[in-house]
Amino acid sequence: MRRALWLAASWRVRATTYIVLIVASIWVLTPFVWAIQNSIKSLTDTFNPAAIVPFVNYTPTLSSWIKVLSDNQAIPALLSSLIVSSGTTLLVILLGTPAAYSLAGFEFPIRSRDLNLWFYSQRVMPPVVVLAPFFILLVQLKLVDTWIGLILIYTTFNLTFGIVIMRDVFREISRDINDAAKVDGANAWQIFWLIAIPLSLDGLIVTGIIVFSFCWNEALFASAVAPQHAATLATFVLASRSTQGVNFNIAAVNTLIAIMPPVLMSLFVHRYLARGLTFGAVKG
Amino acid sequence: MHDLKLPFVRRSERLYSSSNTLKYIFILPAALWIVAFTIFPVFATIQYSFANYVLGRGITAYVGLENYLNVLRSGAFWYSMFITSAYVSIAVPVELVLGFLLAWFVILCPREHNFFRPILTAPLFTMEVAIGYLGITLFTSQGGLFAEVLDYFGIHILWMTTAYGGLAAAIILDVWRWTPFVFLIAIAGLTGIPDEMYEAALLETSNYRHLLLYIALPLSWPVLSVALLLRLIEALKTFGIPLALTGGGPGISTQLFSILNYYTTIQFFDFGKGSAMALIYLVFVSVVVALFFNRLRKGFE
Numbered sequence: 001m002r003r004a005l006w007l008a009a010s011w012r013v014r015a016t017t018y019i020v021l022i023v024a025s026i027w028v029l030t031p032f033v034w035a036i037q038n039s040i041k042s043l044t045d046t047f048n049p050a051a052i053v054p055f056v057n058y059t060p061t062l063s064s065w066i067k068v069l070s071d072n073q074a075i076p077a078l079l080s081s082l083i084v085s086s087g088t089t090l091l092v093i094l095l096g097t098p099a100a101y102s103l104a105g106f107e108f109p110i111r112s113r114d115l116n117l118w119f120y121s122q123r124v125m126p127p128v129v130v131l132a133p134f135f136i137l138l139v140q141l142k143l144v145d146t147w148i149g150l151i152l153i154y155t156t157f158n159l160t161f162g163i164v165i166m167r168d169v170f171r172e173i174s175r176d177i178n179d180a181a182k183v184d185g186a187n188a189w190q191i192f193w194l195i196a197i198p199l200s201l202d203g204l205i206v207t208g209i210i211v212f213s214f215c216w217n218e219a220l221f222a223s224a225v226a227p228q229h230a231a232t233l234a235t236f237v238l239a240s241r242s243t244q245g246v247n248f249n250i251a252a253v254n255t256l257i258a259i260m261p262p263v264l265m266s267l268f269v270h271r272y273l274a275r276g277l278t279f280g281a282v283k284g
Numbered sequence: 285m286h287d288l289k290l291p292f293v294r295r296s297e298r299l300y301s302s303s304n305t306l307k308y309i310f311i312l313p314a315a316l317w318i319v320a321f322t323i324f325p326v327f328a329t330i331q332y333s334f335a336n337y338v339l340g341r342g343i344t345a346y347v348g349l350e351n352y353l354n355v356l357r358s359g360a361f362w363y364s365m366f367i368t369s370a371y372v373s374i375a376v377p378v379e380l381v382l383g384f385l386l387a388w389f390v391i392l393c394p395r396e397h398n399f400f401r402p403i404l405t406a407p408l409f410t411m412e413v414a415i416g417y418l419g420i421t422l423f424t425s426q427g428g429l430f431a432e433v434l435d436y437f438g439i440h441i442l443w444m445t446t447a448y449g450g451l452a453a454a455i456i457l458d459v460w461r462w463t464p465f466v467f468l469i470a471i472a473g474l475t476g477i478p479d480e481m482y483e484a485a486l487l488e489t490s491n492y493r494h495l496l497l498y499i500a501l502p503l504s505w506p507v508l509s510v511a512l513l514l515r516l517i518e519a520l521k522t523f524g525i526p527l528a529l530t531g532g533g534p535g536i537s538t539q540l541f542s543i544l545n546y547y548t549t550i551q552f553f554d555f556g557k558g559s560a561m562a563l564i565y566l567v568f569v570s571v572v573v574a575l576f577f578n579r580l581r582k583g584f585e
Contacts, residue, residue: 133328
């Protein structure tokens, strides 16, 4: 990406660059390939080190996929994950967008640095610290093992994050556009709804994707407060780990189902990703 | 990523000068939610930590410092602190170095070979318990890929059945899972360095190691320090990978703090002890993070 640097580089630097990047790519891709490979093998083939090339060394089969997907737990878990993650994302965006806009645009008695500090302190606290109170709260509200219970917890954990990053997105909007809209007679609501939201859409989508992935991947609260009826994929994976153990093919299918959605989503976003993951501390 | 300014240039001016009731209406729902659900749990945890809590009956008695003393007398607690510290102090530096180096090479690499970037960020959003689960099939001595490959080269490590093997396997998966996080942030840092810096330096030296060590590293350090701090914070909460990989075993040998606390609270329903444990750990984490934050605070201002 740095033309000047590359052009001045000796062949040794160039060779090192490619070797390092290729080795790193192999390292990164191997578990994915291994999982895909095992997911289309029969159980006996997974123990055969010579079974490398499909159709040549072994006959690929979809039996593990069919077995997992026809299991009466996988589909409900997938559904739970989808509902809980999208529900939380929606709620965070719904509650967070106006708050973020307000913090970005208006004067408040709180300094934004103090807000950041408070936010970071929230981040520092291991979630396990509040496990007992949330568990007891859900028991009292009769929300144990429900989607709503999980959504409530996840929204709490992600709302501050969403606000901090979306506030940053809204700050990017140029003052001139805002002033021009005002001159044209737009009120504050119209500026928010017709100008700020459309202009920040990609930033908001990235925020949404990050929140979605956090919820999707969360395992501690998921398995603690929703062990059965509302079990998400994380809980399902942990459960099948203890029941299916070392069945490589089943493990592979379960892993692939669990990791694919957020990974695929993240492929479509590059802008704002570094910023989103550092909660606005890094521009990029 | 293209229209990059130098990092950390914050604008202080507000976009909209007019103040009205709308700003409070906008902020109210979120503020209420946060006050309702983030303040009470911390106080509740503090309360439970001094109490004997029985599920279904609530607080049966206040026991003073007994829960705390129980935790401090427990070998499993101190062991979990030790093993968590070991995990964090190996995994985080490795991820920092690898992530930065990979970012440097991706920055060097010509734009038409940009495909390395999405590949190297692929593990970023993978579910940790799923990776731990997949890890079993990579590290088991019965046909695990990683174990087999090392065996082929004459290296025999009992990954899944020994304490150090289990810890090492979990750290390897952690590095696989989290290096992309540092990588992505390091790219943002390196992209922020103006071309002229390198061009000027190239007049003096053609040694790329010098460019890396004396230009790229110091100039992207503020950004890297953000990555370091966030990684540290997250690593201290590590839960999913070791839980799914080893379940804390063999024995309690890979029982990191979060796993121990989780078992205490949810499996044994010992809310009093679990809360006391959590608060002691919270103090420990806060001290560690505060020490790092003070050293690295430049990156956040």
